[in-house]
């Protein structure tokens with residue numbers, strides 16, 4: 001049965017968000033193999049009004065929009081009843097726990113066949129000894145536990161992308177030592193000696209990987225797919241910034257142990273950068289590295305994906321905040 005499934009009506013939650021916008025735009029513009037898919041965005045009244053111009057542009061490209069409250073059982077059930085067979089959740093960190101109800105209702109719907117929870121980031125099961133206790137992993141781990149224990153009818157796929165290169169190249173204000181590139185000052189912050197490889201996705205490639213996942217249902221069901229645009233060291237990124245700007249950059253290197261101290265302090269103080277410290281520390285520790293990633297399962301080759309040169313160029317041209325959809 002599973003091998004004959006092709007998504008036909010896809011509902012996305014959080015589809016105007018930071019990564020959701022790349023996914024929505026990519027799905028709208030992808031040419032599905034076989035029957036075309038219909039894309040439906042479920043969005044809150046606040047977002048529908050704040051992002052009205054974006055939504056009307058997407059509607060002209062074929063997007064159907066449902067305005068509702070994703071914490072309302074009635075609204076979610078009504079949306080699923082529109083013939084939805086596939087759900088993508090790109091809800092933000094603050095809404096991760098709400099997915100348990102979205103999954104329960106999907107399981108009960110009788111029509112939803114496939115659910116991609118909001119992951120699109122760090123591999124939360126990378127290091128079996130440490131991952132279970134990493135603070136930023138807790139809600140995503142809870143969602144995975146609920147799925148293991150309660151979801152039997154609906155197929156689930158986690159798209160694990162690692163850090164977004166487009167974001168990683170920016171410093172976090174107040175936590176610069178955790179990494180990033182200051183264009184104006186030509187100042188680069190790296191963790192450790194800068195020689196540790198990190199696997200990245202660009203934000204546009206996250207969209208591409210989600211499209212590819214939907215085109216490969218049977219290969220994706222039940223998996224946490226580890227996908228990557230490119231794997232490079234921070235020193236290679238510095239060299240690319242220097243090449244493209246034609247200038248030498250100052251590099252500030254902070255030992256991993258010092259980052260761990262700053263990270264602990266940020267958590268103790270309840271700082272908003274604490275999560276960022278932890279994730280950047282995990283990535284610097286090798287938390288994005290695999291003997292082999294899953295790009296091939298999705299039929300994507302290096303030439304189909306963004307590379308370091310383009311990632312740096314986009315960063316120098318204004319970065320992801322300037323992207324339009």
Ligand SMILES: NC(=O)c1ccc[n+]([C@@H]2O[C@H](COP(=O)([O-])OP(=O)(O)OC[C@H]3O[C@@H](n4cnc5c(N)ncnc54)[C@H](OP(=O)(O)O)[C@@H]3O)[C@@H](O)[C@H]2O)c1
Nearest residue numbers: 014017018019043044047091092094095118121162163164
């Ligand atoms: N790999 C990386 O470097 C990286 C970086 C950032 C994020 N991520 C991951 O990407 C996923 C999406 O994160 P994001 O930053 O793109 O999300 P976001 O922009 O913060 O939020 C996306 C959307 O989620 C919906 N939402 C509904 N209830 C919510 C709630 N209670 N709290 C927050 N959002 C709520 C909202 O859409 P409506 O108003 O339309 O309902 C919102 O626009 C997360 O799993 C996150 O961990 C990864």
